[in-house]
Amino acid sequence: MEQDKIAILVVDDEDRIRKLLKMYLEREGFEIDEAADGEEALILATEKDYDVILLDLMLPGMDGIEICEKLRETKATPIIMLTAKGEESHRVQGFEVGTDDYITKPFSPREVVLRVKALLRRSSKTKFLETEPAAKNIIVFPNLTIDHDAHRVMVNEKEVGLTPKEYELLYYLAQTPDKVYTREQLLKDVWNYEFFGDLRTVDTHVKRLREKLNRVSEEAASMIVTVWGVGYKIEAAQIEE
Known part of the structure; x- marks a missing residue:
């Protein structure tokens, strides 16, 4: 992996969604890892320092809320939760356990790319802030x-x-x-x-x-x-x- 390459973990039990997001994100030069269930996602996210995690709420075994809660015990990795319509209470719960943003399904892959870039600009990864004017703030x-x-x-x-x-x-x-x-x-x-x-x-x-x-x-x-x-x-x- 290139030293300065942005690493993103895509977690979703639907293979089609993972492949679609991977394709669009790789076009932007990001390195993508995938996980199809909660346990695999937690292992990957714990062992590797990702720049962003795209995390589906409803997963087999361990859901997105539980994964986020466990990750927040040791890591500050930016997390975007993927939720279905009508899951308002779950989104609120996601914010409580440390989710940074959410995207509602069905979504446009282009929207996901834009939201990932926006979250990277707000995160501590200074390499993605170079478009902002230099200032002593x-x-x-x-x-x-x-x-x-x-x-x-x-x-x-x-x-x-x-x-x-x-x-x-x-x-x-x-x-x-x-x-x-x-x-x-x-x-x-x-x-x-x-x-x-x-x-x-x-x-x-x-x-x-x-x-x-x-x-x-x-x-x-x-x-x-x-x-x-x-x-x-x-x-x-x-x-x-």
């Missing part, structure tokens, strides 16, 4: 630094690996310190998806984000403050210039 707090150009989060000079959605949530809050955002606002602006679902999607991501920051610095984790009955904010009494 860094937010610095006493214990936390966010380099938005590189999509990199540093806590006490140690890099913290976040999923695209975790990163977007942190960056969104950090842009306006001490401003309180409701869960509804965060769902709309960070997830770009207005749905009638469980607001625990936001709570779950905040909890996961705090846990990752807390592994390096309790002070950094405590900056994400819950405003009871309202929502969340980044509390930063002292911001370094």
Whole structure:
């Protein structure tokens, strides 16, 4: 495999869908691996560092929700869930366990390619950001630094690996310190998806984000403050210039 080649795992129990997605994604220069069931997908995704995983929700043996949940215990790989129409509750559950985006079946393969590219731009893979204008876009707090150009989060000079959605949530809050955002606002602006679902999607991501920051610095984790009955904010009494 070429060192700088984007690697994508396509997981679907329908051979036709896997082959179709593989063909379109390979045309874009991506390297594609396939898995037809949940157990195979989990083994591949655990052993290899993929840039994106396209994950069908309904799979034999282990479904997409369970795979995503297990992966999030050790990996921040960007995940796009493939769901059928009418599975709204499952999509909400997918967001709660760490899915970064979803695509509804039936879909256009071209749409999938565009969504993959958009997710890569939002992920930490800087090699896919070269079309963006160079700029010094860094937010610095006493214990936390966010380099938005590189999509990199540093806590006490140690890099913290976040999923695209975790990163977007942190960056969104950090842009306006001490401003309180409701869960509804965060769902709309960070997830770009207005749905009638469980607001625990936001709570779950905040909890996961705090846990990752807390592994390096309790002070950094405590900056994400819950405003009871309202929502969340980044509390930063002292911001370094």
